[in-house]
Amino acid sequence: MSFRLSSDALDPIALKASLANLKAGACVTFEGWVRNRNEGQAVSSLEYEAYPELAEKEASRILGEARVKFDLLDAVAVHRVGQLQLGEMAVWVGVTAEHRDAAFAACRYIIDETKARVPIWKKEHYITGQSQWINCATRGDFAAEGRNN
Amino acid sequence: MPKLQITYYAVLREQRGLSSEEVTTAARTGRELYAELAARHQFSLPVDRLRLAIGGEFASWETPLADGAKLVLIPPVAGG
Numbered sequence: 001m002s003f004r005l006s007s008d009a010l011d012p013i014a015l016k017a018s019l020a021n022l023k024a025g026a027c028v029t030f031e032g033w034v035r036n037r038n039e040g041q042a043v044s045s046l047e048y049e050a051y052p053e054l055a056e057k058e059a060s061r062i063l064g065e066a067r068v069k070f071d072l073l074d075a076v077a078v079h080r081v082g083q084l085q086l087g088e089m090a091v092w093v094g095v096t097a098e099h100r101d102a103a104f105a106a107c108r109y110i111i112d113e114t115k116a117r118v119p120i121w122k123k124e125h126y127i128t129g130q131s132q133w134i135n136c137a138t139r140g141d142f143a144a145e146g147r148n149n
Numbered sequence: 150m151p152k153l154q155i156t157y158y159a160v161l162r163e164q165r166g167l168s169s170e171e172v173t174t175a176a177r178t179g180r181e182l183y184a185e186l187a188a189r190h191q192f193s194l195p196v197d198r199l200r201l202a203i204g205g206e207f208a209s210w211e212t213p214l215a216d217g218a219k220l221v222l223i224p225p226v227a228g229g
Contacts, residue, residue, distance in 0.1 A: 120228030
């Protein structure tokens with residue numbers, strides 16, 4: 001089981017190969033890609049930043065939780081940091097299990113928890129030249145509900 | 150008064166204008182400290198949108214601040 005941050009492009013073939021296991025009847029992987037639109041705006045690129053020590057610690061905890069909850073054989077996740085272009089892979093999650101129910105559920109759990117808990121931040125750059133840190137708006141459209149700043 | 154190391158990331162780093170600094174403060178908790186910093190530097194995010202780490206681990210905003218503590222202010226995360 002491992003989580004790491006990567007400054008270099010992710011290699012999904014190598015990552016999947018690292019999960020090879022004759023006990024596994026199922027391997028489920030997830031790839032997060034940089035898409036060209038978000039919240040109605042055209043994205044030109046984005047960047048990810050992380051607090052490495054705690055990102056690794058919290059992500060490792062998430063993988064450990066998944067392994068216990070879902071009867072997995074193994075789980076691996078890698079998250080990019082740095083500048084990414086449209087279409088690049090931002091995150092890769094792979095899990096193996098004897099059976100597919102656990103593998104599907106665990107993969108979903110890992111990416112969902114990672115997005116909610118791991119100290120990694122995303123800054124989107126738009127074709128207009130503007131940019132913003134995602135989830136950090138304090139007023140206007142898509143600001144957190146209940147805010148009255 | 151405790152002397153603390155504060156590290157900022159992402160939007161907070163941009164608003165503060167630096168990645169980390171040493172701060173001497175009368176603040177007794179992380180919450181009091183953030184109130185002080187936010188007022189001084191006009192941070193846009195209220196404390197309940199942020200999380201705190203002390204010594205490399207998530208911590209409650211109510212944790213008493215010890216001299217030499219290393220704090221990290223964690224803006225809303227957006228990984229994946």
